[in-house]
Amino acid sequence: MNQDENPFVVIGRIKPEYFCDRKAESERLIKLLRNGNNVVLKSDRRMGKTGLIQYCFDKPEIKKNYYTFFLDILHTSCLQELVHELGRAIYGQTVSLGHKMALKFAQALKSLNGKMSFDANTGLPEFSLGLGDIEHPELTLEEIFQYLQNASRPCIVAIDEFQQIEKYPEKNVEALLRSHIQRVNNCHFIFAGSQRHLLGMMFESEKRPFYKSADNMDLGPIARDVYMGFMVKMFSDKGKNIENDIAGQVYDLYEGHTFYVQKTLNESFANTGAEGICDRGILLQSLQNILDSNDLHYREMLSNMSIRQKELLYAIAIDGKAMQITSSSFINRHKLLSASSVQAALKKLTAAEMIVEEGKQYRISDRFLRLWILRLLGFPLPL
Ligand SMILES: Nc1ncnc2c1ncn2[C@@H]1O[C@H](COP(=O)(O)OP(=O)(O)O)[C@@H](O)[C@H]1O
Numbered sequence: 001m002n003q004d005e006n007p008f009v010v011i012g013r014i015k016p017e018y019f020c021d022r023k024a025e026s027e028r029l030i031k032l033l034r035n036g037n038n039v040v041l042k043s044d045r046r047m048g049k050t051g052l053i054q055y056c057f058d059k060p061e062i063k064k065n066y067y068t069f070f071l072d073i074l075h076t077s078c079l080q081e082l083v084h085e086l087g088r089a090i091y092g093q094t095v096s097l098g099h100k101m102a103l104k105f106a107q108a109l110k111s112l113n114g115k116m117s118f119d120a121n122t123g124l125p126e127f128s129l130g131l132g133d134i135e136h137p138e139l140t141l142e143e144i145f146q147y148l149q150n151a152s153r154p155c156i157v158a159i160d161e162f163q164q165i166e167k168y169p170e171k172n173v174e175a176l177l178r179s180h181i182q183r184v185n186n187c188h189f190i191f192a193g194s195q196r197h198l199l200g201m202m203f204e205s206e207k208r209p210f211y212k213s214a215d216n217m218d219l220g221p222i223a224r225d226v227y228m229g230f231m232v233k234m235f236s237d238k239g240k241n242i243e244n245d246i247a248g249q250v251y252d253l254y255e256g257h258t259f260y261v262q263k264t265l266n267e268s269f270a271n272t273g274a275e276g277i278c279d280r281g282i283l284l285q286s287l288q289n290i291l292d293s294n295d296l297h298y299r300e301m302l303s304n305m306s307i308r309q310k311e312l313l314y315a316i317a318i319d320g321k322a323m324q325i326t327s328s329s330f331i332n333r334h335k336l337l338s339a340s341s342v343q344a345a346l347k348k349l350t351a352a353e354m355i356v357e358e359g360k361q362y363r364i365s366d367r368f369l370r371l372w373i374l375r376l377l378g379f380p381l382p383l
């Protein structure tokens, strides 16, 4: 094991030894898939859906027996783009599995014939298609599913930010996908996403094509004691230490929200010298570093907001979890204009996903942004 390697991974694939917990969740997900179910996987943004899926895909029982594919469709806005992403994800994976499979996939996509170019060195087709090359997305989609159906092993396809298909201008995409998915019996699906209510409506409302077509999994934070144990072990495996109550404070600062915990520990680990101890001083310094590095981005973000939106954002930042935000007590305490101006600002901020509602409470989605605002307003960090 590389002693210098930072064990708190925040970008890309996480090696199993640096992956924290998710024991019950990975067992459940794998069990559902192996028993022929499709799964809807929901959680807040950056809680660990992608990490969990990849962790499961890397497990021997999945890796040895299935072909797995992963695509994120957050940036797509029409069927053509979806088909492009799906094709690219499958092609990328087949190339890593061998020439024969990649060629077979290219051959299966008859509707693209002549549009795939061949790499002069490897002889492999290149999936360097432009979007416009997919002239008949419905036909290409059919060919992709045909390919999956005939694959030599069962397949698992994970589609991240799946709720995006609802925003496509074509009206039939949900029904079209549903009918393909229903017919292909060699392939199971994970539909992941962070917009709970949109995914909920897709899979739980009777009128929708995907109604009750998948089992539900809601990913919460990792348990406090488990995460703290992980932090302590990661430090000590590398010859360093973290004070127990500092580990607890990091967890509590973000209510265990994975990305923010990982990022803070990544920075804190880097700032702790060899054989050193991560204490309150190092944690505070690390937080300042993180907020500094986001400074420009956050300033720009604020510069594009109206004064009413900013006021509401600040009020919510101060409260952390804000309740009854249109009540006169909230409005007076934070010197806001009126209930209707709060309503209007709230609508904009929620639509932009800057604020999330949890139960009857509101909080700022980006937990670093909240800390940055507190610092901007001269409040101490809540540690
Ligand atoms: N179990 C875990 N152990 C360690 N780090 C994790 C774990 N799950 C997620 N992460 C980290 O948290 C961050 C957010 O995870 P990600 O899977 O991208 O979230 P989501 O897909 O829900 O938005 C990533 O930086 C990832 O490296």
Ligand SMILES: [Mg+2]
Binding pocket: 049, 050, 051, 160
């Ligand atoms: Mg993700």
